[in-house]
Structure formats: structure tokens, C-alpha cells
Amino acid sequence: MTSARPTGADQAVSESLVAPFSGWVVHPDWAERVISRAYDNLSPLQRQALVASNPYSYMNVTRSREDLFDNTDLSHEELVTQGAAALTRLLNAKAFVPTGRPAFYLYRLTHKQGMQTGVVCTVPVQGFDDGRIRIHENVHDERADLLTTHLQGVGATSSPVAMAVRSTAELYNQLFDITAAAPADLEFGSTAVRHQVWTVPDDYTESLAAAFDNQVLYVTDGHHRSAAAVRASAAEPNNPVLARTLAVVFPDDQLHVQAFHRLAVDQHARSPEDCLAALDDVTKVTPAFSSMQARPQERGMAGLYLGGSWHQVELPPAAGNGAVNGLDVERLRRSILNPVLGADELGLPGAVEYLPASLGFDELARRCDTENRVGFALHPMTVRELMAVADESGLMPPKSSFFSPKPRSGVFLRVLGRGATSHLSPS
Structure with a gap:
């Protein structure tokens, strides 16, 4: 296409x-x-x-x-x-x-x-x-x-x-x-x-x-x-x-536009503590007392749900120029999902599932607890950001936005x- x-x-x-x-x-x-x-x-x-x-x-x-x-x-x-x-x-x-x-x-x-x-x-x-x-x-x-x-x-x-x-x-x-x-x-x-x-x-x-x-x-x-x-x-x-x-x-x-949250499987099957340590090696992870505190208030931040606890995560900088590279979904995919969790959402079926923000943080936590997944709550992008990606013939990961x-x-x-x-x- x-x-x-x-x-x-x-x-x-x-x-x-x-x-x-x-x-x-x-x-x-x-x-x-x-x-x-x-x-x-x-x-x-x-x-x-x-x-x-x-x-x-x-x-x-x-x-x-x-x-x-x-x-x-x-x-x-x-x-x-x-x-x-x-x-x-x-x-x-x-x-x-x-x-x-x-x-x-x-x-x-x-x-x-x-x-x-x-x-x-x-x-x-x-x-x-x-x-x-x-x-x-x-x-x-x-x-x-x-x-x-x-x-x-x-x-x-x-x-x-x-x-x-x-x-x-x-x-x-x-x-x-x-x-x-x-x-x-x-x-x-x-x-x-x-x-x-x-x-x-x-x-x-x-x-x-x-x-x-x-x-x-x-x-x-x-x-x-x-x-x-x-x-x-x-x-x-x-x-x-x-x-x-x-x-x-x-x-x-x-x-x-609302966000589509990510529910990823750690392909290395690590304990929550070891997985959190691996994430902390590549970016800043800060404990949060609740989902409300973990909720991302701006671009470049994400909420993290892992092992029953909420955290805030700073997304690593964009890898390269272009509208798509600066988006949170792509920064998460390139810097965390693929290299840290081994969850290739473009090539590994079931490695990443998607949850529209409208279903709420409680549902995200429930799914993660039930399915042993790592949850990432993202900040929504704008319609004009999506248009800029399309105008450059860029492609984001599936389910990157929820209208x-x-x-x-x-x-x-x-x-x-x-x-x-x-x-x-x-x-």
C-alpha cells in the first residue's frame, strides 16, 4: 500500500x-x-x-x-x-x-x-x-x-x-x-x-x-x-x-485522537525485577503510586505497568529524522519493545497486543496480570502529526492511534x- x-x-x-x-x-x-x-x-x-x-x-x-x-x-x-x-x-x-x-x-x-x-x-x-x-x-x-x-x-x-x-x-x-x-x-x-x-x-x-x-x-x-x-x-x-x-x-x-496502549510479552521470560532492571539500563524509570500518577501528561513519557506496579518511563530520543521517528509509538518500538523485550510487533505475532485508551488503565492492568504482559500507556498524538507521517510516506506500527x-x-x-x-x- x-x-x-x-x-x-x-x-x-x-x-x-x-x-x-x-x-x-x-x-x-x-x-x-x-x-x-x-x-x-x-x-x-x-x-x-x-x-x-x-x-x-x-x-x-x-x-x-x-x-x-x-x-x-x-x-x-x-x-x-x-x-x-x-x-x-x-x-x-x-x-x-x-x-x-x-x-x-x-x-x-x-x-x-x-x-x-x-x-x-x-x-x-x-x-x-x-x-x-x-x-x-x-x-x-x-x-x-x-x-x-x-x-x-x-x-x-x-x-x-x-x-x-x-x-x-x-x-x-x-x-x-x-x-x-x-x-x-x-x-x-x-x-x-x-x-x-x-x-x-x-x-x-x-x-x-x-x-x-x-x-x-x-x-x-x-x-x-x-x-x-x-x-x-x-x-x-x-x-x-x-x-x-x-x-x-x-x-x-x-x-x-486517543492513544492505543501496548501490552508486550517479555520474550526473555524474566522476573518483573529483572525486566525492570533491563528497562532501567536504557532509560529513566520512576516508580509511581498509582495509574493516575503514571499517566503520561506529555509527549516523550509513558506509563509502565509491570509486576503489579506502576512506573513512569522516559522514552529514549528519536532515532533519525522524519515525522514517524519522532512519535512516541515509534520511539517505544525502536528503543524498548524490540531491543529490551524482544517483542517485535511487526514480525512476531502476539508479541504485542493493543488496548484503546477508552477501555481504561484498570483494564490494562487486568490484562497484564492475566496474560503476564508488560503494559505501556502512551500519550495521544494529533491528527496533524498523523497527516505529516502520511505525507512523508511513513508508516507507524499497527494500532498507533485510536479515534x-x-x-x-x-x-x-x-x-x-x-x-x-x-x-x-x-x-
């Missing part, structure tokens, strides 16, 4: 950056049962409970091995077969309603930090190669392969890749005019996060698409889904349906006309 990235007039743009699609939308009567929280917003135990208790949750369509109480040795193909059966169950129940025409949708999330309004659309997979869509994270091949098999076998997608665009007055005006003119077509959520969806009127479609001309999109959430779209399209280069993928694009200054709140799965359905949707027209 990395390549030379031309911009502006240097791009040979053969298709629209954002385009409407003839999607399906969840029926309001089914919204509460079908719509599911973002995959990485939930712990494995929470996902297991959701899948077991609600056969109509869209999580049943997209689940992975760790979301099942048993049969965790299922192959990708077996998981996809189960996902296709779950989607068939939803379609038979008429939980989704076809819109019948190509359209854009506006998706607004209102929360305590503010409000963000995105355009739900399709974007060209070619954009990942020609520089119109830029990424900033590496991916784990196994996860990307599962999602690729999912696209090919299940036959639909309902989890849009979240992207950012640099804010412009024109784009703001378009979004404001449309959303202020009419009540929402669909509303759901809680007092913490309110979700609203509007179908963009036909009269606005052309001008809204034009507002994205000569813009660059930045993937903020969904690097593995992006990789899957690229791989599926490469496997079937003449398939026009796989040439585009589902996305939701937000103005960058409306987004909020919250997130769009939900099970709101929109883009039909691919295969697998469980082979009897339906592609959208």
Missing part, C-alpha cells in the same frame, strides 16, 4: 475521489439490534458476549477467532462461511432496506467533546497507489488476509474506512446547509454519543463531490480494511465493484453481489 505519492495536478485522476453509491440502510426498527460498536472498541470478552447473546448484531458477520467461545482454530474460510450465514439471516429478516438510488449520506456523531459530521461514500482503491488516499500505519498480514477473504466470501461491507480531509470553508458550508435543512433519517446511540444519518438530496450530490476535487484523504481508522480492499481488488483487477471501497470522510479539525468516537458497523450496507449477496445487484 505504499508508493510514490503525486499530488494536485501531477495526479492522473481517472475517477471521482468520492462517489455516491446505491447502498442499503438499516431499518429503524432493527437499528438497536443490528448496529454494533467498532470492533476494537470492545475487549475480546465483550465481543464474545455480544456474539453469543445477539444473533442479529452485525458483529456476527465480521467476527474473528477470538470472538468465539469455542472453535478458535477455525480457518479464515470457515469464519467467512459463518459470517455469510449471519448476513443471510439479516437479509432474510429485512433488517436492511435498499435505497434504490446512488446517494451520499451524512453521518454526524455528537458527543461531550463536540461534533463531527462525515460524508459516507465510496472511494477508489486506486487512490491508495496514486497518492489521493494516504495511510500512516503498518498492518498485520493475518488480519488483513481475513478481511480480504471476508470481502470475497461474505459479499458485503458495512464498516466504512474512516478518513480525514483538511477542512475547507466550502466543505463546511456544504455539510452545514444539508444537515440543517431537515430532520435526520436515522438516529440512534446514547446520551454519551448520539448518531444521526441524513441522505444527501440529489441537488447537492454533484456539488458535494466537487468539494473534494484536488483534496487528499487520510485514513484515520481502518488500515486493515484498506489493505483488504487493495488486496481484493488486486486479485480481481477487472471487477469494477472491488475497484471502490466504503468510506466516511470527516474534516480533520473535528476529530479526536473516538467511531462510526458504527451495521448502519450502511454496500452489496458486492457475491457470497451472501450473490442474488442482489451490486451497489
Whole structure:
């Protein structure tokens, strides 16, 4: 997914950056049962409970091995077969309603930090190669392969890749005019996060698409889904349906970034005391009385949970120039995870697990105690820092940023006309 990235007039743009699609939308009567929280917003135990208790949750369509109480040795193909059966169950129940025409949708999330309004659309997979869509994270091949098999076998997608665009007055005006003119077509959520969806009127479609001309999109959430779209399209280069993928694009200054904490396995199997001594040899480690005291208040600092105790850690200086090298996630990877713990998160499956900051420090400590891991709590980066990495064609470790709140799965359905949707027209 990395390549030379031309911009502006240097791009040979053969298709629209954002385009409407003839999607399906969840029926309001089914919204509460079908719509599911973002995959990485939930712990494995929470996902297991959701899948077991609600056969109509869209999580049943997209689940992975760790979301099942048993049969965790299922192959990708077996998981996809189960996902296709779950989607068939939803379609038979008429939980989704076809819109019948190509359209854009506006998706607004209102929360305590503010409000963000995105355009739900399709974007060209070619954009990942020609520089119109830029990424900033590496991916784990196994996860990307599962999602690729999912696209090919299940036959639909309902989890849009979240992207950012640099804010412009024109784009703001378009979004404001449309959303202020009419009540929402669909509303759901809680007092913490309110979700609203509007179908963009036909009269606005052309001008809204034009507002994205000569813009660059930045993937903020969904690097593995992006990789899957690229791989599926490469496997079937003449398939026009796989040439585009589902996305939701937000103005960058409306987004909020949280950290993804790291839970690493010390590959040398040392005692907590010996592991702490090894860490102290490469950087300054200071005991903390609580998770609150260990919480990093600025860049260059991290909280450390090891052997039941909290500490503060100074991250060693950046190794080299470039936007990615100065980020805390990369400084941690290069100076501590790899050389001290032997936990190569890019090449050793399971060596590092990830926990969104929204799940809290207590969950980090619980996971570390249960799984004999070393926890690192990181300070969040900014959206513009991510954009700078992407503009330089840099790649951070997987799960380096966590955007919250997130769009939900099970709101929109883009039909691919295969697998469980082979009897339906592609959208």
C-alpha cells in the first residue's frame, strides 16, 4: 500500500475521489439490534458476549477467532462461511432496506467533546497507489488476509474506512446547509454519543463531490480494511465493484485522537525485577503510586505497568529524522519493545497486543496480570502529526492511534453481489 505519492495536478485522476453509491440502510426498527460498536472498541470478552447473546448484531458477520467461545482454530474460510450465514439471516429478516438510488449520506456523531459530521461514500482503491488516499500505519498480514477473504466470501461491507480531509470553508458550508435543512433519517446511540444519518438530496450530490476535487484523504481508522480492499481488488483487477471501497470522510479539525496502549510479552521470560532492571539500563524509570500518577501528561513519557506496579518511563530520543521517528509509538518500538523485550510487533505475532485508551488503565492492568504482559500507556498524538507521517510516506506500527468516537458497523450496507449477496445487484 505504499508508493510514490503525486499530488494536485501531477495526479492522473481517472475517477471521482468520492462517489455516491446505491447502498442499503438499516431499518429503524432493527437499528438497536443490528448496529454494533467498532470492533476494537470492545475487549475480546465483550465481543464474545455480544456474539453469543445477539444473533442479529452485525458483529456476527465480521467476527474473528477470538470472538468465539469455542472453535478458535477455525480457518479464515470457515469464519467467512459463518459470517455469510449471519448476513443471510439479516437479509432474510429485512433488517436492511435498499435505497434504490446512488446517494451520499451524512453521518454526524455528537458527543461531550463536540461534533463531527462525515460524508459516507465510496472511494477508489486506486487512490491508495496514486497518492489521493494516504495511510500512516503498518498492518498485520493475518488480519488483513481475513478481511480480504471476508470481502470475497461474505459479499458485503458495512464498516466504512474512516478518513480525514483538511477542512475547507466550502466543505463546511456544504455539510452545514444539508444537515440543517431537515430532520435526520436515522438516529440512534446514547446520551454519551448520539448518531444521526441524513441522505444527501440529489441537488447537492454533484456539488458535494466537487468539494473534494484536488483534496487528499487520510485514513484515520481502518488500515486493515484498506489493505483488504487493495488486496481484493488486486486479485480481481477487472471487477469494477472491488475497484471502490466504503468510506466516511470527516474534516480533520473535528476529530479526536486517543492513544492505543501496548501490552508486550517479555520474550526473555524474566522476573518483573529483572525486566525492570533491563528497562532501567536504557532509560529513566520512576516508580509511581498509582495509574493516575503514571499517566503520561506529555509527549516523550509513558506509563509502565509491570509486576503489579506502576512506573513512569522516559522514552529514549528519536532515532533519525522524519515525522514517524519522532512519535512516541515509534520511539517505544525502536528503543524498548524490540531491543529490551524482544517483542517485535511487526514480525512476531502476539508479541504485542493493543488496548484503546477508552477501555481504561484498570483494564490494562487486568490484562497484564492475566496474560503476564508488560503494559505501556502512551500519550495521544494529533491528527496533524498523523497527516505529516502520511505525507512523508511513513508508516507507524499497527494500532498507533485510536479515534473516538467511531462510526458504527451495521448502519450502511454496500452489496458486492457475491457470497451472501450473490442474488442482489451490486451497489
